Amino acid sequence: MSKSLYSTLEVAEGASQEEIKKSYRRLARKYHPDLNKGKEAEEKFKEINAAYEILNDPQRRAQYDQFGDNMFGGQNFSDFARAQGRGSLDDILSSIFGRGGFKTDFMGGGNYTNMGGFNHFGFAPDLDLQVELQITLQEAVLGAKRRVQLSHDSFEIKIPAGVREGEVLRAKGRGRKQGGMVGDVLLKVHVLEDGVYHQKGDDLYKNFDLPLKTALFGGKVQVETLYKEVTLKIPPNTKNAQKFRLRELGVKNRKTGGLGDLYLLANVILPHTDTLSAPFKQTLQEQLP
Secondary structure, eight states, rough: OOOOHHHHHOOOOHHHHHHHHHHHHHHHHHHOOTOOHHHHHHHHHHHHHHHHHHHSSSSHHHHHHHHHGGGGGGGGHHHHHHHHOOHHHHHHHHHHHHOSSOOOOGGGGOOOOOOBBOOOSOOOOOEEEEEEEEOOOHHHHHHHEEEESSSEEEEEEETTOOOEEEEEEEEEEOOOOOOTTTEEEEEEEOOOSSSSSEEETTTEOOOEEHHHHHHHEEEEEEEEOOOOOOEEEEETTOOOOOOOEEEEEEOOOOOOOOBBEEEEEEEEEEOOOOSSOOOHHHHHHOOOO
């Protein structure tokens, strides 16, 4: 009696449950649509998931061991699976083996509902929601908590420090629901332009006002940063747009864990000549090159 489910999973008929699971995981990685874009891989992925759903369940496996491919009208399982519509295989197998609720343990990850948009037997309904999340630069740099209000749900999401423009944050289990399946909410981050800071990679840039007297003769100024207020030592003869580097006051790199730098650009403030005394103006006119 032919039993092609075992050949679909590339195991012997007497394989242990652990051997079946191990082979399934290997094949699932090999043919997963995110890694293998071919049409044949897509069909194969559907088949191995369906075969695993049956052989991983002791009761269904016992049924199959008793009747073999006769349960599929005597067809090889691969031919049987490919003959079904994308949405009908799940229902057909459920009617053959009973509706116990199909779940898998893909790579130890639990419910298989949101892997590349596929369900256990082909294509699942798209239950994920894609939402644009607008945040300030300060929230992006320092991290924050934000309440997300959707038509069907309201929840709080943590914005990690160092999140970047275009990055997607996932709120698991907050998407659409259908039957026993539930999708996620995918929040695409859009960092709003900031009137004070400008970001380049891991670094931040900010202009700060510098009185002409301090620029000419040196001194100290207080400057606010996103993290704290700092005292900046200004050397004599500082030029307009001169750059000062403050280490590790920039943006966190979430891959390396390191912090970028903050660059402060001097904006030298010139006094209006109307505020100067006539003798001083005369001296300036005589002395300035």
